Amino acid sequence: MENRDLVIIGGGSAGMAAAVAAYDKGIRDILILERTEFLGGILNQCIHNGFGLHEFKEELTGPEFLTRFVNQVKERGIEYELEANVLSLTNDRVVTYLSKKGKKSIKAKAVINAAGCYERNAGAIGIPGTRPAGVITAGQAQLYLNEFGYMVGKKVFILGSGDIGLIMARRMTLEGAKVLGVAEIMPYSNGLNRNIQQCLKDFDIPLYLSHTVSKVIGKEHLEAIEISKVDERMRPIPGTEIRFDVDTLLLSIGLIPNNSILDQAGAIGSSTRGSKVNQNMETSIPGVFSCGNVLHVHDLVDYVVEEGRQAGVAAAAYLQGQQRSDGPRIECVPGNGIGYVVPSWIDMESAGDSIPLKFRCRKPSKNVYISISFNGKEVKKMLKLAMIPSEMEIIKLPKNLLDSNQGKLEVALVAKGE
Amino acid sequence: MEHILTCIVCPRGCELHVDENFNVTGNSCPRGAVYGAQEIRDPRRTLTSTVKCRGKVLRVCPVKTSGTIRKADQFRIMEIVNKTEIVPPVALGQVIVPNIGDTGVDLIATRAIDE
Ligand SMILES: Cc1cc2nc3c(=O)[nH]c(=O)nc-3n(C[C@H](O)[C@H](O)[C@H](O)COP(=O)(O)OP(=O)(O)OC[C@H]3O[C@@H](n4cnc5c(N)ncnc54)[C@H](O)[C@@H]3O)c2cc1C
Ligand code: SF4
Numbered sequence: 211m212e213n214r215d216l217v218i219i220g221g222g223s224a225g226m227a228a229a230v231a232a233y234d235k236g237i238r239d240i241l242i243l244e245r246t247e248f249l250g251g252i253l254n255q256c257i258h259n260g261f262g263l264h265e266f267k268e269e270l271t272g273p274e275f276l277t278r279f280v281n282q283v284k285e286r287g288i289e290y291e292l293e294a295n296v297l298s299l300t301n302d303r304v305v306t307y308l309s310k311k312g313k314k315s316i317k318a319k320a321v322i323n324a325a326g327c328y329e330r331n332a333g334a335i336g337i338p339g340t341r342p343a344g345v346i347t348a349g350q351a352q353l354y355l356n357e358f359g360y361m362v363g364k365k366v367f368i369l370g371s372g373d374i375g376l377i378m379a380r381r382m383t384l385e386g387a388k389v390l391g392v393a394e395i396m397p398y399s400n401g402l403n404r405n406i407q408q409c410l411k412d413f414d415i416p417l418y419l420s421h422t423v424s425k426v427i428g429k430e431h432l433e434a435i436e437i438s439k440v441d442e443r444m445r446p447i448p449g450t451e452i453r454f455d456v457d458t459l460l461l462s463i464g465l466i467p468n469n470s471i472l473d474q475a476g477a478i479g480s481s482t483r484g485s486k487v488n489q490n491m492e493t494s495i496p497g498v499f500s501c502g503n504v505l506h507v508h509d510l511v512d513y514v515v516e517e518g519r520q521a522g523v524a525a526a527a528y529l530q531g532q533q534r535s536d537g538p539r540i541e542c543v544p545g546n547g548i549g550y551v552v553p554s555w556i557d558m559e560s561a562g563d564s565i566p567l568k569f570r571c572r573k574p575s576k577n578v579y580i581s582i583s584f585n586g587k588e589v590k591k592m593l594k595l596a597m598i599p600s601e602m603e604i605i606k607l608p609k610n611l612l613d614s615n616q617g618k619l620e621v622a623l624v625a626k627g628e
Numbered sequence: 629m630e631h632i633l634t635c636i637v638c639p640r641g642c643e644l645h646v647d648e649n650f651n652v653t654g655n656s657c658p659r660g661a662v663y664g665a666q667e668i669r670d671p672r673r674t675l676t677s678t679v680k681c682r683g684k685v686l687r688v689c690p691v692k693t694s695g696t697i698r699k700a701d702q703f704r705i706m707e708i709v710n711k712t713e714i715v716p717p718v719a720l721g722q723v724i725v726p727n728i729g730d731t732g733v734d735l736i737a738t739r740a741i742d743e
Contacts, residue, residue, distance in 0.1 A: 257677070257690035257738065271676055271690060273739040274739075357688065359688035384675075384706050402639050402641055403634045404641040408673070
């Protein structure tokens with residue numbers, strides 16, 4: 211069996227950033243395995259701009275942003291194989307993949323999973339009515355239009371206010387389609403405010419908050435949909451139906467980490483549907499790391515890249531002999547108002563001076579303190595004027611605030627005045 | 629009259645208040661002030677799209693305007709974009725349509741396509 215120092219699953223932004231960072235720390239025997247015909251991942255279809263403000267201090271489109279990373283990979287001569295679909299990983303790091311040359315297994319000293327995420331589809335939510343053609347995810351419609359030049363429909367309604375749906379509302383409108391509206395079941399939008407502005411308001415596309423699609427109509431092909439207002443328990447309220455005659459319903463109802471490879475390898479899972487990792491992005495399987503959307507869904511590529519680098523640097527350290535301790539650890543848990551915290555645990559022995567904590571709030575909150583407590587004692591508190599679930603927060607916690615190598619670290623929201 | 633708008637310059641999306649003298653408040657950084665005043669005077673956008681491409685693998689090539697165009701011009705420029713077809717090779721940043729629709733900016737490729 212072929213041996214490799216580092217195998218990276220997925221050649222998107224996370225995988226490329228990880229490869230470059232590991233190379234720059236001295237690792238030379240690296241192989242990126244990418245399922246599609248191109249490096250770059252989801253950014254290949256994100257032709258809109260708004261990428262790279264942190265990373266390159268310029269506003270770039272997705273393809274421009276990814277090209278810079280592809281160049282970094284190529285300049286270093288890092289090896290990659292395209293149309294190489296990873297099938298499995300074992301807990302002793304044997305990676306098996308399928309390519310045009312057939313099935314092959316590689317024994318890796320370290321593995322980084324950067325396989326991205328997939329979209330929640332119609333099966334994941336129970337919309338009453340028929341299942342005609344014309345109901346597709348927003349990301350699929352984006353792929354068809356931006357990579358194959360094929361418009362999926364002319365009269366469109368969008369369910370879910372996630373960013374992909376908003377971006378597609380603008381894109382299809384500019385291409386001559388009529389986007390009749392966007393329905394969001396929550397009382398607030400799940401997309402970035404800037405996208406509400408530049409993708410909906412710019413084109414007078416209405417956003418129906420606290421509404422959902424309550425009926426799908428059409429035999430072979432979609433003919434119409436009905437939306438209804440929902441009550442506080444998310445149930446459609448009879449009598450509030452509005453009908454729209456459309457040929458396409460785009461679903462923009464969430465992304466889920468594409469983590470089956472690590473799940474099957476036996477890595478312990480987290481509530482993000484990714485794997486549990488420590489502060490170095492290392493999973494419960496030693497030498498196996500995870501980063502980017504496969505770990506937890508990110509809204510900004512800059513943070514994906516940062517996380518990829520963290521994983522690449524940590525994998526290099528691991529390959530160069532830095533062992534984590536499997537002894538005492540600090541568990542990181544979400545407290546009041548917080549959905550999840552990455553990392554799941556901190557190993558103080560292998561931690562750097564500052565530990566990035568990433569988390570999301572559960573619902574929009576104004577004027578709250580983010581309170582970080584360690585073993586019941588508050589170690590850091592920050593005022594936030596506004597927080598929304600669609601924006602991930604990052605706090606870099608100085609290691610010296612933690613006075614023990616074990617216990618519990620909790621991130622919670624505290625209302626001002628409490 | 630005071631205008632209230634969302635800054636679209638970065639993902640933070642600050643709520644801007646712009647008064648009749650184009651003074652901006654609510655911005656977290658100077659770029660927001662520039663955007664707010666510009667948006668009330670003369671709203672502009674960068675347009676991104678694709679043009680047809682007679683390539684071996686790719687049927688479309690992503691493009692953008694090299695600078696902002698007037699918001700009201702977007703549909704007019706899209707008509708030109710949709711009539712445009714290219715044959716590879718195309719370099720990243722290559723001008724596809726110079727001074728598109730007399731806007732003063734070019735339509736450029738945002739991806740290199742070799743064949
Ligand atoms: C539609 C959309 C719009 C966005 N807009 C913005 C924006 O405006 N600004 C911004 O900053 N961010 C934006 N983002 C977020 C950001 O761009 C992404 O979160 C980021 O690019 C994800 O990178 P990744 O490497 O984790 O995943 P991906 O880019 O998805 O890469 C994963 C790669 O792994 C490969 N892969 C998967 N499984 C396997 C396997 N079994 N074997 C081999 N390879 C595999 C895939 O083919 C893919 O290439 C957007 C995201 C989306 C989806
Ligand atoms: S004001 Fe500055 S920080 Fe706020 S959204 Fe605009 S560019 Fe971003």
